[in-house]
Amino acid sequence: MRLKNVPRAAEVIEKSSYAVKDPERFKGKWAEFFGNANPIHVELGMGKGRFVMDMARLHPELNFIGIERQKSVILRAVEKMEEDPLPNVALVLYEGDNIEEMLGEYEIDKIYLNFSDPWPKDRHAKRRLTSDRFFPRYDHVLKKEGTIEQKTDNTGLFAYSLESAVACGWKILMQTDDLHASPYAEGNVMTEYEEKFSAKGNPICKAVYGR
Numbered sequence: 234m235r236l237k238n239v240p241r242a243a244e245v246i247e248k249s250s251y252a253v254k255d256p257e258r259f260k261g262k263w264a265e266f267f268g269n270a271n272p273i274h275v276e277l278g279m280g281k282g283r284f285v286m287d288m289a290r291l292h293p294e295l296n297f298i299g300i301e302r303q304k305s306v307i308l309r310a311v312e313k314m315e316e317d318p319l320p321n322v323a324l325v326l327y328e329g330d331n332i333e334e335m336l337g338e339y340e341i342d343k344i345y346l347n348f349s350d351p352w353p354k355d356r357h358a359k360r361r362l363t364s365d366r367f368f369p370r371y372d373h374v375l376k377k378e379g380t381i382e383q384k385t386d387n388t389g390l391f392a393y394s395l396e397s398a399v400a401c402g403w404k405i406l407m408q409t410d411d412l413h414a415s416p417y418a419e420g421n422v423m424t425e426y427e428e429k430f431s432a433k434g435n436p437i438c439k440a441v442y443g444r
Contacts, residue, residue: 254326
């Protein structure tokens with residue numbers, strides 16, 4: 234999907250104190266960034282920030298890092314933070330794939346992969362955030378008891394992810410092919426995409442991976 238370019242995005246992000254433009258300098262020091270020792274959760278590909286901000290409001294005892302690579306997308310999250318600041322949220326503009334460059338070893342408690350790009354063509358499989366290219370990176374930055382939570386409406390990506398996780402030595406701690414009709418629906422916080430897909434009648438798949 235081609236994203237609409239927003240000319241003012243770069244300027245707004247650069248001026249905002251809520252957008253972390255050089256996250257590498259906080260590698261291993263995110264507790265210092267937040268000013269506390271609370272657990273840190275990360276959403277990769279946070280979009281406009283609805284999920285990570287709603288989670289932060291519900292869980293002030295946790296810290297959240299929302300990572301997004303598109304300036305035109307993270308712009309809306311930055312604007313939301315300007316309107317309603319949350320002390321336990323860091324918005325990170327990060328265009329790289331290697332999160333080990335900005336997150337320290339065993340520094341993170343949980344990673345969320347919400348409606349990630351399915352990269353449906355086989356030749357692009359390595360780009361999927363649940364490929365064997367990424368699981369070792371999660372293994373590096375997640376604490377030993379840390380987990381990965383995935384939600385998607387793409388059944389092909391979901392099947393691939395379950396197989397990939399096991400092949401990479403991870404355990405499937407929980408899975409459902411229809412989250413909203415399952416017992417796991419209680420307490421579920423929706424993303425923008427999740428609300429959109431659910432309204433169309435698309436079942437939402439969810440899995441939790443751990444070591």
